[in-house]
Amino acid sequence: MSDGLDGVDDFGVNPFEETLPDTPLEEVPPEPIRNIEPEIAPKPIEEERPLAPGLLNYYSRYFQLTTADFRKRVLGSLSLRNEASPPDLYGPLWITATVVMSRFLGSGLFTLCIDGVFGGISTEVKDSSRQSWKLVHSAWLFYAYTLLTPFIAQKLLATNFIPLVSTYGYSNVTWIAGCLLLSVVDEFRRLGKNFVITIIEWVIVSLIALKRSYSLYNELEAGRKSLPLLVVDVAFCVAAKILLF
Amino acid sequence: MEADTIEADFITNDLTPDAFPASGSMDGGSVAKRGTLDESILKTFKRDIGDINSRLKQVVYPNFLIKRLDGSEQDFTNASIHCDLWAPLTFIILYAVSVSPAHAKTLFSSLFVSQWFVLLVMATHLRLTKPQAKTSLISYVSVSGYCLFPQVVNAVISRLLLPLILKVAHNSSWCIRALVLLRMLLMGICLFWSVSSISFVTKSNNFIEVYPLALCFFGIGWLTVIL
Numbered sequence: 001m002s003d004g005l006d007g008v009d010d011f012g013v014n015p016f017e018e019t020l021p022d023t024p025l026e027e028v029p030p031e032p033i034r035n036i037e038p039e040i041a042p043k044p045i046e047e048e049r050p051l052a053p054g055l056l057n058y059y060s061r062y063f064q065l066t067t068a069d070f071r072k073r074v075l076g077s078l079s080l081r082n083e084a085s086p087p088d089l090y091g092p093l094w095i096t097a098t099v100v101m102s103r104f105l106g107s108g109l110f111t112l113c114i115d116g117v118f119g120g121i122s123t124e125v126k127d128s129s130r131q132s133w134k135l136v137h138s139a140w141l142f143y144a145y146t147l148l149t150p151f152i153a154q155k156l157l158a159t160n161f162i163p164l165v166s167t168y169g170y171s172n173v174t175w176i177a178g179c180l181l182l183s184v185v186d187e188f189r190r191l192g193k194n195f196v197i198t199i200i201e202w203v204i205v206s207l208i209a210l211k212r213s214y215s216l217y218n219e220l221e222a223g224r225k226s227l228p229l230l231v232v233d234v235a236f237c238v239a240a241k242i243l244l245f
Numbered sequence: 246m247e248a249d250t251i252e253a254d255f256i257t258n259d260l261t262p263d264a265f266p267a268s269g270s271m272d273g274g275s276v277a278k279r280g281t282l283d284e285s286i287l288k289t290f291k292r293d294i295g296d297i298n299s300r301l302k303q304v305v306y307p308n309f310l311i312k313r314l315d316g317s318e319q320d321f322t323n324a325s326i327h328c329d330l331w332a333p334l335t336f337i338i339l340y341a342v343s344v345s346p347a348h349a350k351t352l353f354s355s356l357f358v359s360q361w362f363v364l365l366v367m368a369t370h371l372r373l374t375k376p377q378a379k380t381s382l383i384s385y386v387s388v389s390g391y392c393l394f395p396q397v398v399n400a401v402i403s404r405l406l407l408p409l410i411l412k413v414a415h416n417s418s419w420c421i422r423a424l425v426l427l428r429m430l431l432m433g434i435c436l437f438w439s440v441s442s443i444s445f446v447t448k449s450n451n452f453i454e455v456y457p458l459a460l461c462f463f464g465i466g467w468l469t470v471i472l
Binding site: 051056057059060063064065066067070090094097098101104105108112116117119120121122131132 | 352355369370372373374376377382417418419421422424425426429451452453456457460463464467470471472
């Protein structure tokens with residue numbers, strides 16, 4: 001059967017083939033989708049690994065505090081208010097170290113300024129052994145008191161040891177300024193008025209003892225039970241005056 | 246039989262500096278160099294001093310400030326892993342010899358012991374405040390010992406060199422005044438140097454971490470002024 005159209009290709013153009021238009025389509029910028037926030041890849045949460053057993057790892061929990069926490073606790077110990085805060089061991093150790101250093105710095109600095117800078121006299125030989133002994137005495141006295149008295153307090157008040165160490169340690173803040181002040185006053189002994197200087201020093205030590213006793217009485221919250229501890233604290237202040245100044 | 250053999254997908258090189266840090270150098274090449282018994286003592290000393298020097302370049306020398314500004318911290322990532330006590334020992338001996346005067350024989354031993362104690366205190370502080378860091382106590386002792394270097398420079402200049410100048414100037418009162426002031430100035434500069442070094446190496450940024458280290462270095466520096 002012939003349809004009379006021999007030689008004519010009925011399928012010159014494949015009707016099933018997709019053809020591209022001659023003119024390119026106008027590019028339309030994608031419209032921003034409103035009210036949908038761009039997706040942000042979530043940050044991986046760093047999980048803290050559990051610490052391995054060990055003495056240092058165990059006690060490291062008492063050294064994890066921020067600068068703001070530390071400032072707050074120091075200011076709290078200076079004020080007469082009783083502010084409850086979690087205990088730490090950072091303050092007791094380093095505040096006591098600062099007290100020892102303030103005694104060491106205070107006595108040396110004023111001697112150096114008066115003799116070395118103003119007087120032009122060499123102070124190396126005569127003062128070195130005195131400075132060393134004062135450093136040793138202040139170190140053992142303050143650390144022994146700060147770390148051993150809580151043992152007695154623990155027996156008397158039946159409370160935990162670490163909060164007591166924290167309380168006693170932060171109460172040493174008063175001694176930082178006290179040591180510097182007493183060092184300045186001590187330098188006036190070279191004027192010859194020893195009696196007056198001794199009275200001034202005892203007044204300063206009494207004020208420090210009073211402030212410490214009041215703070216400890218508030219923070220221990222034990223009423224009359226804490227009275228023996230306050231007596232021990234006053235005895236410590238007297239010992240510090242006799243041994244160090 | 247070959248089918249039963251399990252081959253490793255990758256080969257682990259355990260002789261990396263992280264695994265076995267060679268003293269003073271971060272390249273694995275010096276690992277093979279160690280343990281040579283047939284070399285001369287001079288060569289051993291030279292190598293050890295070279296190692297200490299390369300370590301000082303890494304953590305203490307002032308060029309670390311330039312590198313910090315560049316942001317190239319890859320050289321310092323393994324700083325705390327390193328552990329040797331030769332440099333701290335050398336620095337402590339140098340410090341104690343410089344600070345203790347000729348007539349004070351007992352002072353040397355007191356200074357020697359107290360410096361090691363201070364390094365141990367600093368290391369314990371770093372270990373307690375950074376319990377999650379994978380650094381051992383002895384590594385912190387080593388790092389703290391390296392950062393003692395500015396204090397040694399302070400001790401040598403203020404206790405040995407400055408008094409020599411004073412002797413030349415016949416011990417006049419003005420020279421003593423200048424000596425005291427120069428010692429205090431030098432102590433301040435070296436204290437800043439030591440504290441910046443240790444806070445950079447141990448990545449200590451906040452007050453809680455830096456203050457005890459600064460206090461310890463201040464005590465060491467103050468001894469050179471006062472004794």
